[in-house]
Amino acid sequence: MRLGKTAVVLGGSAAGLCAAGALAPYFGRVLVLERDELPDGAEHRRGVPQSKHPHFLLNSGRRAIGALFPGFEDDLIAAGGLLLMPSMDAAYLDGAGWSARKRSAMTMIYGSRILIERVLRDKVRELANVVVREGVAVRGLTTADGEVTGVRFTADGDEHVDADFVVDAMGRGSPVSGWLAAAGWPEPPVRTLDAKVTYISRWYDLPAERPASWWWRHLVIMPTPDKGEHPAEHEFLVNFFPIEGNRVIACMGSWGLEMPSTTDAFAETARRVRTPLFADAMDRCEPVSPVHLTRSTGNKWRRYDRLRTRARRLVFVGDSICAFNPFYAQGISSASASALLLREHLSRAERLDAKFSSRFFAAQRGLLRVPWRLAMARDQGYACAVGTEQLPEWRRRLVAAVSAPAFSLVVGAAREDEVVDEHFAKVFNLDESLGRMLRNPRVLAGLVRYRVRAALGRHRVPSGFDPQAEPPATDYSTATAAAR
Structure with a gap:
């Protein structure tokens, strides 16, 4: 005392x-x-x-809790938490198609709340x-x-x-x-911004033996960048999220769209997302919960x-x-x-x-x-967003037009440039601000270099693999190493 x-x-x-x-x-x-x-x-x-x-338990949270309670991370993993490298253990659908699999600077512990x-x-x-x-x-x-x-x-x-x-x-x-x-x-x-996010989840037991094609542990489907006509489900953010006990949480979420709340509607909706892999994976698992829906998601x-x-x-x-x-x-x-x-x-x-x-x-x-x-940076771009931080319409349109391509640019550059990857991991894990990353000359050079190489069709690491097919299991880490 x-x-x-x-x-x-x-x-x-x-x-x-x-x-x-x-x-x-x-x-x-x-x-x-x-x-x-x-x-x-x-x-x-x-x-x-x-x-x-x-x-997700981000790296900044892992370190903070570990400082407050020494041994927390080891205890969490011993209790069933999964220490994974998302770039190697997750199938990630962004932009036009699947991203390549490769080693990166980011690891995470997966587990239920x-x-x-x-x-x-x-x-x-x-x-x-x-x-x-x-x-x-x-x-x-x-x-x-x-x-x-x-x-x-x-x-x-x-x-x-x-x-x-x-x-x-x-x-x-x-x-x-x-x-x-x-x-x-x-x-x-009080500062507020409610982008009308709704998300739904259902828990599943994984099969005792994983299919041979499941090199991945985590499945992520980002909203489509397509501005033309497409099913509303292509706007969803989707996760097939691994947790302890050989279980997963299948989750779909959206900004300003209606979401199903019954088990039948959940399964039907899953079949209309951007890749059949999500629904196919659910079909191979045993549901162990009803559908859980949450709407209380505003920033405050x-x-x-x-x-x-x-x-x-x-x-x-x-x-x-x-x-x-x-x-x-x-x-x-x-x-x-x-x-x-x-x-x-x-x-x-x-x-x-x-x-x-x-x-x-x-x-x-x-x-x-x-x-x-x-x-x-993302929520202010949605027309459905309301609150004190709601932008004038012209600024909202600008944010909406810029934020998704900018995010894809950073993600793409991080695949090919270890310095960009390192700083992007810090931003994602709340160890560095987005502004600080974008003021770093080496990061800016990496983004420009990636943009130029992309325009010339000279990618070191391919992307945009067919979303209707299985995500490629090939490890492209050596292509990233060549960029050093």
Whole structure:
């Protein structure tokens, strides 16, 4: 204990568990208040409906969680998580057809959200001064002299706990800003953009023996770049996503389009996506769940950093401060990075005063700006997008016209240029901003060189393989090495 007797975390999901790990070295007791009864194993629960959909754990998130909980990555893999290299282990359909298979700078751990949280809960249980109370409804905060002093909640009855520090990890629907407003603080300005993303998932058991043609573990189908007439399903982003236990999650998502919600309609819709491989793969597997549909996908950033006056001894992590379109797989990684940032600031703090609050929120703003701008770079191009970050129509059309070709240019150049590949992996994993990558002279040279070579038909690594055929298994890594 160095900064206080008791710290309280509101919410026991991934963000709250990471926050508990950040707080543990600096307070005598860390109390996590969670509404659900938490399962011992990897099981779904009411408070995390998105657990039924695919979750990437980006490299920045892997490192942040590993710093908070040493051994996390090894434990996750031991529990069934899959350490894969997407460029070698995924069949990727982008642009006109399948991309080539090759080694790259990026690896990822695949696993379900419920497995990630189960391993996190196990790590938290190893912390002697962390207590998780389940079945608790948080009702409000107590405040005095400009700072939060405690938390009111209901378990068997009404209770109150004095707190030296509070972390809000209650997610998108957090009521904390309303409680603060009722106590006299200004509400933070909120930036929003809802691109009307809907996605549907169904879980499957893989066959005991994989077909010989399945060199791939992960199947990705990007929306078509074709501007002519085509089935609506060609606009879908599709994943056949591997998880632990020899299972996969088949997922389809779209921006502003209707999605099926029944099992029959799910199977019929799958047959109209850009390649028959997706539906054929599902046919070889055994369904083990109904269809799960999610529409709560808007980007939302509560800008507490912009307040001149804010409640001291209170910070926010995860979706309670910044929620992203889940398509971009930024949630857990951003939340864990915020928790690690909090630990770093606590390690240097002498007092939890206004200066501490200002410094932390300023640093967190810089951290969140990277994933936020990535989400805006695509979502602002959709005509269906609404919110404070909605663009004038001429700018929206420009973004829509530029974003997809620019992304394909970077992906194509990364196939042939190891430096572009390295920086693209950093951007994808939230280790570098898109702007910083595009200001790098060597990256720009690689993009220009790729563009010129493409115009001359001199690709080192082929692409655009027929989407109606099986994706090629050939390893083109040596062609990339020749570009050094």
